[in-house]
Amino acid sequence: MYSFRNSSLTKEQLNNLGVTSKDSNATQFTRPLFPILASKPSEIEKNVGLDYKMVWKEDFRSRLFEIHSNPTNQNSDSYSFKIANALEKEHKQKLQLKFAYSQMPAELNIQNLRKRVNKSKSAIPNKKRKMLKMEDVTKELEILEKKENLHDDEGSEKAADGSDDEGEIEGDVEDPELDDETDYHNNYFDNGENYFADEDDALDDGPVY
Amino acid sequence: MSIAAMKLCSSILQEHFGETVRIVGQDLFCAKSKTLGGICTSTKLSKKQVAASLAILVQYRLVRFNPIESNENIAEYTLLYDRILLFLRYPRYMYFIQKKYGNPSALLLEDLLKSGMAIAQSIIVRAYAASDVKNTETLKELRDSLLDLIGQKFFVRCPEVTGDVVPKLKVEIPNLFLPPDINLKDVNDMIEKGTDPMDVVQEKIFWTANFDQFHQAFRDKVLVDCIERQIDSNAAECFQFILSLMYNKTDVWAVKSNPISLNEIKQIVKKKSSNAELVKYLDQYVSIIEKDECGFLKKNDDIGGEAYDVNMKEAFKQIAWSIIENVITQKFGTKAARIFRVVRTKKYIEQDEIQREAMIPSKEARLYTYKLLEENYVQIQTIKKAGSGMGPTKNFYLFYVNQQQIARDLIEACYKSLYNLKIRVNLDKDANKRLMEKAIRLQFIVEALKERGESEETIQDINETLTPPEKEIVENAKMRLNRLESSEIMVDEMMLMLSLYLQYYSPAARSFYTGKIFLDYTEDIAYETDNTKKHSRSTKSILKRFQNSTSSNDSQTI
Numbered sequence: 001m002y003s004f005r006n007s008s009l010t011k012e013q014l015n016n017l018g019v020t021s022k023d024s025n026a027t028q029f030t031r032p033l034f035p036i037l038a039s040k041p042s043e044i045e046k047n048v049g050l051d052y053k054m055v056w057k058e059d060f061r062s063r064l065f066e067i068h069s070n071p072t073n074q075n076s077d078s079y080s081f082k083i084a085n086a087l088e089k090e091h092k093q094k095l096q097l098k099f100a101y102s103q104m105p106a107e108l109n110i111q112n113l114r115k116r117v118n119k120s121k122s123a124i125p126n127k128k129r130k131m132l133k134m135e136d137v138t139k140e141l142e143i144l145e146k147k148e149n150l151h152d153d154e155g156s157e158k159a160a161d162g163s164d165d166e167g168e169i170e171g172d173v174e175d176p177e178l179d180d181e182t183d184y185h186n187n188y189f190d191n192g193e194n195y196f197a198d199e200d201d202a203l204d205d206g207p208v209y
Numbered sequence: 210m211s212i213a214a215m216k217l218c219s220s221i222l223q224e225h226f227g228e229t230v231r232i233v234g235q236d237l238f239c240a241k242s243k244t245l246g247g248i249c250t251s252t253k254l255s256k257k258q259v260a261a262s263l264a265i266l267v268q269y270r271l272v273r274f275n276p277i278e279s280n281e282n283i284a285e286y287t288l289l290y291d292r293i294l295l296f297l298r299y300p301r302y303m304y305f306i307q308k309k310y311g312n313p314s315a316l317l318l319e320d321l322l323k324s325g326m327a328i329a330q331s332i333i334v335r336a337y338a339a340s341d342v343k344n345t346e347t348l349k350e351l352r353d354s355l356l357d358l359i360g361q362k363f364f365v366r367c368p369e370v371t372g373d374v375v376p377k378l379k380v381e382i383p384n385l386f387l388p389p390d391i392n393l394k395d396v397n398d399m400i401e402k403g404t405d406p407m408d409v410v411q412e413k414i415f416w417t418a419n420f421d422q423f424h425q426a427f428r429d430k431v432l433v434d435c436i437e438r439q440i441d442s443n444a445a446e447c448f449q450f451i452l453s454l455m456y457n458k459t460d461v462w463a464v465k466s467n468p469i470s471l472n473e474i475k476q477i478v479k480k481k482s483s484n485a486e487l488v489k490y491l492d493q494y495v496s497i498i499e500k501d502e503c504g505f506l507k508k509n510d511d512i513g514g515e516a517y518d519v520n521m522k523e524a525f526k527q528i529a530w531s532i533i534e535n536v537i538t539q540k541f542g543t544k545a546a547r548i549f550r551v552v553r554t555k556k557y558i559e560q561d562e563i564q565r566e567a568m569i570p571s572k573e574a575r576l577y578t579y580k581l582l583e584e585n586y587v588q589i590q591t592i593k594k595a596g597s598g599m600g601p602t603k604n605f606y607l608f609y610v611n612q613q614q615i616a617r618d619l620i621e622a623c624y625k626s627l628y629n630l631k632i633r634v635n636l637d638k639d640a641n642k643r644l645m646e647k648a649i650r651l652q653f654i655v656e657a658l659k660e661r662g663e664s665e666e667t668i669q670d671i672n673e674t675l676t677p678p679e680k681e682i683v684e685n686a687k688m689r690l691n692r693l694e695s696s697e698i699m700v701d702e703m704m705l706m707l708s709l710y711l712q713y714y715s716p717a718a719r720s721f722y723t724g725k726i727f728l729d730y731t732e733d734i735a736y737e738t739d740n741t742k743k744h745s746r747s748t749k750s751i752l753k754r755f756q757n758s759t760s761s762n763d764s765q766t767i
Contacts, residue, residue: 041539044695052307053300054694056319060299061224063323068265069227098407099268100326100415103367105284105375107245108264110257 067097213624215239218293220631225296226265229254233262237272237288244277244285269325270417276375284375295420297627297701302423306363313347313354316340318363318418326367326417329355329389330396330406337400348393348400356388362422367415389414425461428709432505432524440497443487447494450477451506455519464713468509468516471495503527522713526612529710532703533615537586544569545577549610552587557607578608585618586610613714616707623704627697634693641686644675648683651675 044050101109215238223231236252237243243251248259263286266272271292274284299322307315316336321327324335333351340347358364366385370376399406407413429452437445454473455466471492478491487494495517499506504523509516530553538546544567551566552558558566564574581587592605638645651674658668675683 037540039539039542044692044699046695049304049308050695050698053304053698054691056303057300057694057698060319060323064225065227067323068225068230097268097324098331098405099264100367100413101264102413103326103370103376103415104264104267105274107284107374108260108267110261110264 211621211624213621213628214290214294217624217628217631218288218290220628221293221296224631226262229258230262230265233259234266234271234288234293237266237286238290242275242285242287244283248286274375276373276377282374297697298420298423298705300698301427301701302418302420305423305426306358310354310357313340313350314358317351317355317358321364321416321418326415328406328410328413328415329391330399330410332416333391333396334399334406345393345397348397352391352393352396355391359386359388359416362386362419364416365419365422367417389416424705424709427705428521431528431706431709435503435524435528436498436501436505439501439503440494443484443490444494444498446482446484446487447474447478447491448498448505450474450481451495451498451517451519453477462712464520464522466519466521468512468518471515471517474517525706525710525713528706529612529616532706533586533612533619536619537581540584541577541580544573545581548574548577549581549586552581552608553610557590557609559605559607563608582608586615588614613711616711620704620707620711623700623707627700630693630697630700634690634697637686637690637693641682644679644683645686647679648675 099109106112215235218238219231219235222234232252232254233248236248240247240251245256245259245263248254248263249256252259254262263272266286266288267274269292271289273287273289275287277283277285302322303315303318306318313336316339317332320332320335320339324331327335333348333355336351337343337348340351355364364386366387368378368380370378395409396406398404399409429449432452433445433449436448451469451474454469454477458467458469474495475491478488482488495506499508499517504520504527507518507520507523509518534546534549537549547567548563548569551563555562555566560575560578563578564571567574569577578587582589587608588611590607590609592607594604651671654671655668658671
């Protein structure tokens with residue numbers, strides 16, 4: 001009865017096969033990357049078929065490379081590309097291969113991608129416009145806040161003065177030059193009255209880093 | 210799949226489609242399948258770049274796509290590396306068609322190979338633009354050649370697709386080779402107006418090259434050439450008829466044909482052959498082929514009368530043996546080849562017996578045996594006597610040959626050598642780029658001057674701008690490049706034969722080594738079913754209508 005099994009060769013097995021220690025030392029040499037062949041390889045027979053194949057292969061390879069070598073630029077519409085590679089693009093367009101996009105997943109159609117990109121591009125200015133509006137709004141809000149502060153200060157001064165100054169109030173109302181809406185001079189130059197008012201608010205909110 | 214194959218595939222992608230496609234291809238090679246987003250993440254390329262590269266790969270059918278399990282709207286892509294390797298064989302397909310069917314067919318195939326897949330009208334329009342003569346006759350000839358190629362199954366329909374985000378492919382076997390309806394008037398209008406057929410044609414049927422059919426033709430040629438070398442040209446012609454009879458009865462890729470009676474062979478030879486010698490000595494020729502050690506033809510004793518089987522499996526086994534022996538002879542010399550033959554014939558043999566049988570001195574025999582063992586051309590089997598203890602002296606060490614393993618190793622070696630060849634070609638091209646470009650420019654200038662009728666002195670002056678040492682360098686570089694390019698073609702031929710052998714011995718290897726078309730969609734598609742047989746008859750009748758006006762396509766040499 002024999003049992004079959006594959007096994008890697010141990011030193012004992014090699015000895016048993018007739019490989020002596022001298023032989024095993026001899027095989028320790030590193031083998032050259034391109035070992036010299038025992039005989040010179042036979043020359044390839046030149047014929048018409050082989051020549052045809054070589055010429056066609058080179059032509060096919062260069063043609064395909066010419067068409068596809070830079071797939072990203074195929075539909076590029078950047079200004080620099082148009083200017084710098086106008087002639088090349090014209091040449092490429094002549095060679096351009098129409099892809100069978102109907103046979104592919106929709107995500108591979110670059111034209112679809114471009115549409116999406118355009119949409120997103122058109123969305124960016126809207127966002128910017130919104131941002132600008134928000135800035136305007138905050139500016140307006142600040143102005144309004146200042147005005148309110150001015151009103152509050154004036155109101156508190158008036159409350160402190162009492163009802164004796166009613167005539168003055170009436171006078172203020174009657175005088176169109178002292179009206180808040182028309183007194184640009186008064187609004188333009190800050191008299192420094194509310195200098196500490198903002199600081200108090202800032203302290204309430206905590207330090208700003 | 211090995212690193213050598215990956216490097217070779219990357220190199221092929223690089224030289225045909227550029228760097229971006231190579232990066233995407235290599236990334237897909239490392240993974241089983243990936244989504245578009247996944248490739249973008251791993252390659253750090255933009256979505257646009259990856260989408261463009263994948264579109265190229267799908268267009269050339271180098272990548273397969275499927276919807277992912279969790280979401281039907283997202284596709285995952287798998288690289289078909291066996292199809293990339295077929296790029297090496299494209300010149301052979303071209304030469305075969307050029308020689309067998311003539312120039313119009315070659316133009317059509319060339320266009321189809323360049324575009325990956327295309328509609329029939331586009332193929333005709335572009336082939337017409339590439340042809341030298343432009344008239345209605347040429348157009349008609351192109352249309353007929355296209356229908357002929359479809360009838361011969363060299364062109365195959367791409368599967369229809371559903372309109373989903375990730376299209377699903379619907380393969381209908383009977384329609385694969387159904388000829389399209391091409392209106393020459395419409396095609397002519399497209400050419401005159403310069404419109405692209407892809408924009409005009411409503412019902413788009415895409416066509417692609419059926420590489421399986423090419424491989425079948427190459428396989429037959431290998432067998433016929435073998436018979437010619439072994440016996441003579443008459444025997445080769447006889448075997449060609451036997452193969453054509455085989456296709457009527459059996460699947461083209463079957464391991465063994467159904468029995469073919471001698472009467473059938475006689476009838477077909479009488480009907481189709483003009484070779485009087487073959488007709489006269491047919492019985493003898495069949496008998497010689499049957500008795501030949503190649504074993505291509507075997508006598509079938511199961512049925513009454515004289516009948517024969519074509520044994521493809523045995524045929525390619527013998528071819529593979531001869532390739533392996535040739536490689537061993539080239540690599541290690543005749544003594545090693547002799548040892549290999551001894552091990553092969555004895556199946557399991559001990560070391561002492563090898564040197565006796567091969568009649569080689571002990572030390573030399575051991576040296577060659579272990580060289581073969583080291584390179585995996587022979588394997589070692591330990592046989593242990595049951596109950597004989599643990600000592601190594603109680604074991605027998607037998608050498609044997611595993612043909613399939615050697616064939617696989619040789620294919621790997623082919624990948625490596627092809628990659629090395631490509632590296633060397635690029636290196637040589639880069640090193641001599643300036644001088645070679647200069648030589649080409651000079652050649653153009655000289656041709657232009659000759660056309661203009663300039664004096665010999667002027668032409669000689671121009672020619673002398675390339676100095677004699679420079680000329681020598683250019684000549685040497687060209688010679689070396691030619692040798693490297695032709696080696697590439699020869700290595701691929703060897704690879705095809707080994708892969709055909711492997712496909713008969715391990716059917717799983719079939720798809721991989723020969724790039725079987727549409728295997729991803731249906732397993733049995735290339736096998737001719739009853740439906741396709743019926744269909745091929747209908748195709749033939751349709752083709753006959755067109756063939757009335759077709760000029761004879763004599764085999765044409767270049």
